[in-house]
Each structure stands twice: as structure tokens, then as C-alpha cells.
Amino acid sequence: xxxxxxxxxxxxxxxxxxxxLRIASEFPAPDLPPWSGDDRAVDLSIRIxxxxxxxxxxxxxxxxxxxxxxxxxxAIPGVAAYEVSADGRQVVIEPDGSPxxxxxxxxxxxxxxxxxxxxxxxxxxxxxxxxxxxxxxxVAGHSGAGKSTLAANLVARGFLLLAxxxxxxxxxxxxxxxxxxxxxxxLWRDAMDRLELAVDGLERxxxxxxxxxxxxxxxxxxxxxPLAGLIHLEPESQAPAGLxxxxxxxxxxxxxxxxxxxxMMVRLGLRDQQMEQxxxxxxxxxxxxxxxxxxxxxxxDALVDQMTALAR
Amino acid sequence: MGGFYWxxxxxxxxxxxxxxxxxxxxxxxxxxxxxxxxxxxxxxxHFADVEAVLDVEPTDLTADELAELxxxxxxxxxxxxxxxxxxxxxxxxxxxxxxxPLFPPEVTLGTLYLxxxxxxxxxxxxxxxxxxVDETIAFLARPSQLSRLPTRASQTAQHLSTWSGHVxxxxxxxxxxxxxxxxxxxxxxxxxLTKAAHHLGLDTDPQVVASAVAATxxxxxxxxxxxxxxxxxxxxxxxxxRRGEAGGWRDVLTAEQADRIVCDHGxxxxxxxxxxxxxxxxxxx
Numbered sequence: 001x002x003x004x005x006x007x008x009x010x011x012x013x014x015x016x017x018x019x020x021l022r023i024a025s026e027f028p029a030p031d032l033p034p035w036s037g038d039d040r041a042v043d044l045s046i047r048i049x050x051x052x053x054x055x056x057x058x059x060x061x062x063x064x065x066x067x068x069x070x071x072x073x074x075a076i077p078g079v080a081a082y083e084v085s086a087d088g089r090q091v092v093i094e095p096d097g098s099p100x101x102x103x104x105x106x107x108x109x110x111x112x113x114x115x116x117x118x119x120x121x122x123x124x125x126x127x128x129x130x131x132x133x134x135x136x137x138x139v140a141g142h143s144g145a146g147k148s149t150l151a152a153n154l155v156a157r158g159f160l161l162l163a164x165x166x167x168x169x170x171x172x173x174x175x176x177x178x179x180x181x182x183x184x185x186x187l188w189r190d191a192m193d194r195l196e197l198a199v200d201g202l203e204r205x206x207x208x209x210x211x212x213x214x215x216x217x218x219x220x221x222x223x224x225x226p227l228a229g230l231i232h233l234e235p236e237s238q239a240p241a242g243l244x245x246x247x248x249x250x251x252x253x254x255x256x257x258x259x260x261x262x263x264m265m266v267r268l269g270l271r272d273q274q275m276e277q278x279x280x281x282x283x284x285x286x287x288x289x290x291x292x293x294x295x296x297x298x299x300x301d302a303l304v305d306q307m308t309a310l311a312r
Numbered sequence: 313m314g315g316f317y318w319x320x321x322x323x324x325x326x327x328x329x330x331x332x333x334x335x336x337x338x339x340x341x342x343x344x345x346x347x348x349x350x351x352x353x354x355x356x357x358h359f360a361d362v363e364a365v366l367d368v369e370p371t372d373l374t375a376d377e378l379a380e381l382x383x384x385x386x387x388x389x390x391x392x393x394x395x396x397x398x399x400x401x402x403x404x405x406x407x408x409x410x411x412x413p414l415f416p417p418e419v420t421l422g423t424l425y426l427x428x429x430x431x432x433x434x435x436x437x438x439x440x441x442x443x444x445v446d447e448t449i450a451f452l453a454r455p456s457q458l459s460r461l462p463t464r465a466s467q468t469a470q471h472l473s474t475w476s477g478h479v480x481x482x483x484x485x486x487x488x489x490x491x492x493x494x495x496x497x498x499x500x501x502x503x504x505l506t507k508a509a510h511h512l513g514l515d516t517d518p519q520v521v522a523s524a525v526a527a528t529x530x531x532x533x534x535x536x537x538x539x540x541x542x543x544x545x546x547x548x549x550x551x552x553x554r555r556g557e558a559g560g561w562r563d564v565l566t567a568e569q570a571d572r573i574v575c576d577h578g579x580x581x582x583x584x585x586x587x588x589x590x591x592x593x594x595x596x597x
């Protein structure tokens with residue numbers, strides 16, 4: 001893919017919204033909702049350009065580099081290299097080989113956006129987020145824990161989705177606020193089959209993976225909402241069904257399963273910011289909750305009641 | 313700089329039991345809680361490790377990309393963790409798509425390789441997986457992957473090779489592993505644990521070894537599973553701790569099935585002492 005192609009046919013700047021940020025992107029981002037907020041200046045610009053390896057990195061890992069000024073480079077061979085400016089106000093993308101636009105977005109909206117958020121003082125959680133009444137409830141856990149499947153189940157029951165996989169929290173105000181992501185969930189084929197969703201015409205996260213971007217369209221909530229609860233989804237728990245409130249110490253011990261790219265954030269020099277935000281967040285929410293994977297539909301009914309109660 | 317001790321085996325060869333013995337040994341011979349899964353020697357390719365070490369969503373990567381990065385992951389963990397790391401491994405010893413070792417010798421402190429008579433593995437795995445014995449025998453004979461449905465996966469797919477291929481890959485690994493037979497573990501658990509612990513740089517106080525052996529006696533594990541359950545990926549409703557014995561295949565396999573396994577794996581079986589006499593030349597191979 002050459003750089004001109006990557007800019008898309010129009011070459012125009014796409015005015016989009018993600019996590020409450022106003023985004024001007026040279027790179028097509030059709031899954032982001034159009035910006036409908038105030039006429040503020042652009043918060044983040046996404047450009048297409050050269051992204052060479054950093055020559056003087058202080059952090060040098062297989063996929064991620066950072067220099068002393070805070071400039072970051074993240075690269076997935078065969079997909080793209082991404083550069084995030086030190087202030088988190090600009091991302092540059094250089095496609096590598098002939099990737100699909102969808103796979104460029106897969107990593108852009110994953111690790112790369114997490115870096116942007118962290119640099120801007122926002123706290124990304126490895127969580128799906130659902131509107132419950134006038135508030136939001138987030139369900140966090142490692143990949144494979146079942147977050148997206150649970151979110152898709154809740155959407156099928158008529159709840160609105162704020163975010164799938166990554167939920168970004170704004171801790172700058174009095175109450176923690178969940179910021180809306182984009183109107184889609186990422187689902188594996190076998191989960192879609194169980195939910196009786198068709199894969200026809202859907203975009204794959206990667207061309208060779210049976211992981212699809214499933215639009216939720218009208219089931220999307222595009223407005224920021226106060227976060228009322230945060231639940232850790234335990235993948236292999238033997239615990240009984242339902243929500244359990246964890247002590248502050250237990251909650252803290254699960255920070256790596258709840259905060260998105262928790263160790264990366266520490267490596268980027270943001271340990272104090274992360275710890276302060278996480279402790280304040282769990283304290284404001286009356287503690288972190290935990291639950292095991294939903295095994296039978298009856299458990300989902302009970303869980304919905306408990307989640308709704310949390311948001312009251 | 314730390315490094316790795318790999319506890320490697322083909323599935324159904326006593327890896328879980330050995331890790332329980334070692335976990336108890338490290339805890340001074342204490343009984344093990346089934347309430348949480350055993351924490352000693354987590355699997356080498358767990359997604360949580362991939363995400364934490366490589367800053368990437370493991371399920372966004374292809375199998376080849378993940379396999380390639382496992383070398384980098386091992387090197388990084390060894391560089392950053394000050395203390396030795398213990399990992400469970402079901403992969404065959406081998407290389408990444410670009411040819412780098414999956415288990416880099418320069419960060420390998422030692423390897424324990426557990427083996428078991430493939431005729432018993434066939435019976436055990438048929439029970440575990442819900443496959444027929446014939447399907448299981450065919451599985452042992454073809455180069456296979458260990459993987460779960462994407463929505464249930466918490467670790468990367470693992471290349472097993474055939475049973476013979478697995479054995480020969482680890483026997484030729486660098487550095488050379490300590491090979492322990494499941495049958496010898498059963499016959500003399502204290503002796504086997506002492507050897508294993510010594511190789512892994514762990515304390516081998518005879519009293520503690522005796523306590524660890526007592527804490528993980530088969531009847532005890534079976535009773536505990538009965539009470540609390542032990543989910544290791546086996547087919548729903550089946551026990552993980554089944555019989556805990558050697559030679560049970562004689563009651564289950566037909567002569568033809570047993571012969572087929574010997575045909576498929578005679579060379580490796582002979583090297584491990586599983587054939588009293590060399591493979592019969594009149595066997596219907």
C-alpha cells in the first residue's frame with residue numbers, strides 16, 4: 001500500500017469522534033461516529049507518513065519503542081508502524097506491505113489509542129461498557145475472558161453499548177466518566193454462531209482470523225456517562241454465579257487484568273498516574289466487583305438485575 | 313538475569329501431577345488447594361503473558377506471528393525477571409517460522425521432560441477428550457496442534473508433532489533435558505521428585521519430599537476432584553484424575569490397537585524402554 005492510497009480516495013480529512021476526542025484523520029475511519037460535539041479545535045490528528053524506527057530509544061521492545069522525550073513507535077510487521085507524539089495529539093501511520101484497512105484499524109484502536117489516552121491523562125480499561133439507566137457499567141478482563149460475548153448478549157437484550165474491549169475513563173471530574181468508543185463489537189465466529197449472527201459482508205479484524213467487526217448500529221450510546229460499576233470477569237473462576245465485592249487489596253491485586261496494557265503504561269513512565277487513577281476509581285465505585293463467566297441463560301437474567309442495581 | 317525451567321511433556325503424561333508435587337515441595341510439603349488452579353509453572357504461552365510482555369492483544373495476531381514472538385517473549389522475560397521462571401510446556405521442541413528457537417538455549421536453566429507409554433496416553437486421552445480410542449491413536453500418529461475454540465482460548469496454539477516427533481524433538485533439545493518416565497514416578501514418587509527438584513534447583517529435603525508425595529497421592533487428588541472439581545479442559549462431566557496407573561492399556565486396548573501404536577512409535581518407545589523386546593518384525597506395520 002503506498003502512502004497516497006492509504007489516505008483514501010478523497011484525501012479529505014475525516015472529522016470523527018472517539019472517547020470524547022475530536023479526531024481529524026487522513027486515514028479512513030468509517031467505524032468512528034462523525035464528530036457532533038462543540039466546535040473546539042481538533043484534539044488528535046491522524047496522518048499518513050513515514051514512521052522510521054527510533055534511533056535513540058530508552059524503551060526498546062519487540063513491538064514498542066519510546067525515546068526520552070516520550071515519542072512512541074509501535075509496529076506490527078506486515079500491517080503498519082504507528083508513531084504517537086509525546087503529547088498524544090498526533091498519530092502517524094505508515095502501512096507495511098499490503099494490509100487491509102481493517103487490520104490497520106485493529107491495532108490503531110487497540111494499543112495505539114491506549115498510548116494516546118494514557119498520554120492525555122485518560123485511563124483505558126480492558127473492558128466492555130454498557131449503559132444501564134443513566135449510567136454505565138464496565139466489565140473488565142483479559143482477552144478470552146468473555147467480555148465481548150457478554151456485551152453482545154446484553155446488546156441482544158436491548159442494552160446500549162458504549163465500548164467493546166477498551167473502555168476509556170475520564171477521571172478529571174468529580175465522578176468517573178465512561179467515554180464512548182465506536183458502534184461495533186469484535187466477535188469470534190463461534191460466538192457469532194451461538195448468537196445466531198450472520199458473518200456475510202462483515203469485516204474481519206485480520207484477513208486470516210475468524211474474528212469479525214460486528215456493527216451494533218442503533219444499539220450504540222455515543223454520549224459520555226458516569227461510571228457506576230466496574231466488574232472483573234474471571235475466566236476460570238470456581239466462584240458461585242453473581243457479583244462479589246472485592247476488598248481494596250484484592251481489587252488492587254487485579255489491576256493488571258483491569259487496566260488496558262497495564263504494564264505498558266508503567267513502562268511508559270506513567271506508574272504514578274495509573275496507580276492514583278485506579279485507586280481513586282475503585283474507591284469512587286465502592287470497590288471492584290468480580291464475577292465468573294456466565295454459564296447458563298438464567299445466570300444472565302440474575303446478572304442483568306445485579307448490574308442494573310449497581311447503576312441505581 | 314533469570315531464565316527458564318521448562319516442565320515439558322506430551323499431554324496426559326503426568327505434567328499436572330509433577331507440577332503439583334513441585335508446588336507442594338515449594339510450599340514445604342503442604343496440601344494443595346483446588347479452589348484456585350495450581351499456580352506453579354503456568355503454561356509458557358499464556359495470553360496474559362503475551363499481552364503483558366509484548367504490549368499486544370494476542371487474539372489479534374495470527375498463529376505464525378504469535379509463534380515468532382514467543383522467542384522474543386522468552387528472551388524478554390528472562391532478561392527482566394530476576395528469579396528463575398518455571399513454565400509448563402506441551403509444544404514439541406522446535407523453532408519459530410523464521411528459525412529461532414522457541415525455547416532459547418541461552419535462557420534455559422534446565423528442562424524436565426516427562427514421558428509416558430503412548431498406549432496408556434491413548435487410553436487416558438480418549439477419556440479426557442471424548443474421542444474414540446481409534447481416533448486418539450490416529451491423533452498420536454499425525455502432526456497435531458493443541459488448540460481450543462477461539463472464544464475459549466487463553467493460550468497460543470501449541471505444535472505437538474506426533475507423539476514420536478515430540479519425544480525425539482525433546483531428546484535432541486539443547487540443553488539436554490532430564491527425562492522422567494511417568495511409570496517411574498508411580499513406582500517411586502519420592503525418588504522421581506528428588507531427581508526432578510534437584511535438576512530444577514529446588515530444595516530436596518527428604519522430609520519435605522515425603523510430605524509432598526503424601527499431599528499429592530492419587531486417591532487424595534481424586535477425592536478432592538470429586539468434592540471440588542478440577543477443570544483442565546477435559547470433556548464435560550469427566551474426571552481429570554482417572555486411574556493414575558501404568559499399564560492400564562492392557563485392559564482397554566485391543567491387540568490390534570496396541571500393535572498399531574507400536575507400529576507408529578516403535579523407535580521412540582524402544583528408546584524410552586517401553587518395549588521389552590525390539591518391535592516385532594512380524595507386526596502388521
